Amino acid sequence: MLSTLLKRGRPFATMRPLRGLSTLAVVENAGSAPTPGSLSAITAASQLGEGNSITALVAGSNAKEVAERVSKVAGVSKVLTAVNGNYDRNLPENLATLIAENVKKHGFSHVLAPASGFGKNVLPRAGALLDVQPISDITAVESENTFVRPIYAGNALATTKSNDPIKLVSVRSSAFAQAAEDAQAAAAIEDAVDPDSPLLSEFVSEELTKSERPDLGTAQKVVSGGRGLKDKENFDKVIYPFADALGAAVGASRAAVDSGFADNSLQVGQTGKVVAPELYVAVGISGAIQHLAGMKDSKTIVAINKDPEAPIFQVADLGLVQDLFQAVPELTEKLK
């Protein structure tokens, strides 16, 4: 690295970031703990290079509580907290300002956030405030300025180098393990600079889908249903007991979601959730490009479909060409 820089004849001043990488990891809160995606982003931060110091940013009225947890995460050397109820609803306008102001104050070279709904909403806005072109949804870190990300619904991988002085990166959680808590670790907790900028938008209400099942984004096993289920009644009758027998989360194809068989938040694909569980079972799903984008990095893929020509069989490790209404209840019984 040093020799290439010298060859290009760049002044020594520009080498400073190499000596001291410093990353701001933006933490998304789930109750009193960081989300699993935030912990994956911390893992990605730890891969940026030697001597990188990782500072986590936690905002909201419960920031202190979350910060306690984050301070014990391996690799985190400092936690900045903005204890302020205005950040509770993750409204992007004031959060982006908070991020930008802390980057300016502390001179971070990198800002990493989970590529969740939260990260996708906030990080590009912070990019505008810092005049930086962000990099979305990375699946690998090549070096401190070079990242790999899928494009065209995962049909191509782009190795992308950022020439911006600050790297703003969102991290695909299924591509990085979650950073673990380390009993020995105890990062310092300090106050962030809180610009407390005015709220430009207001939170009105939310409707969350309650479920006892594992979370789709982080589950080890996922059972997804598609158009082949024909209606919501069948979806509920066939998919849920099967998922429960496997201890799996439930997902759905776009066709199933569009037809009202399952909630939107269960959609797996290019524009829904991207998952990479140990086991992914696709039931009555043909396997459109857009769906494959969301699940083809799963370890083992099983397809159950009566159409032997369905494209899903091209990515499935194990395929069963059978009527799902017969096969799936049978599997459910046998697994119990």
Added chain:
Amino acid sequence: MSTKLRILVPVKRVIDSAVRPRVNKAQTGVETQGVKFSMNPFCDIALEEALRLRENNKASSLVESIHAVSAGPSKAQEVLRAALAKGADESTLIDTGSTDVEPLGVAKMLKKIIDEQKSNLVILGKQAIDNDSNQTGQILAGLLNWPQATNASKVEVDEQAGKVTVTREIDGGVETVAAPLPMIITTDLRLNEPRYASLPNIMKAKKKPLKVVKPDDLGADIASRLEILKVSEPPVRQAGEIVESTDELISRLKKAGAV
């Protein structure tokens, strides 16, 4: 005081969503020769929403104008003509030639068009299905310091209050936010079902305004910040096997330690 809407809808020309893109031999991008291009599906939804805001609020003439804009090669005129055929009033092509401008640069150009058009509502797709960035709307909102509501599945405008209420798709469900105009909205799939343009409307669209400008005319800094070092094929999965029965499936999964 009532607020009339001057809506700007940015639309992007992308490889058609039904086409499976192939990485080119030089590993610099994907093959575009002889490939079908269309309007990005999320942009189509954004345009549809603008058209419905006009149609559903005819009595109060809520929508004063709908302006479609695209940044891309001269062929992007086709998607603007399609937007005009569906019902946009006028359009602007920012002819960027063969350069694929990054979201930050696109947002800077859009900001200039917004100044010029005096737009007070911008509806964009949540992401382009080629670069999958999901950034332009948020960056634009940041540049303008306007409120943003991304991943919209429902949009309601209170004309008297000049306030927009948006239901957004979030991880785990939906949430509803509200903000005063001017604002930025990006569309999710669930927002609406875009219409098809009728043949008479396609003919009429040929006479609607389509202005062509160059990035230089707008004076926006669109220099690339990122370098694509390489574009490669994702790893190919090993061919799988077809099993004959549910019993065989279970025993194979057990052997693999998957259940």
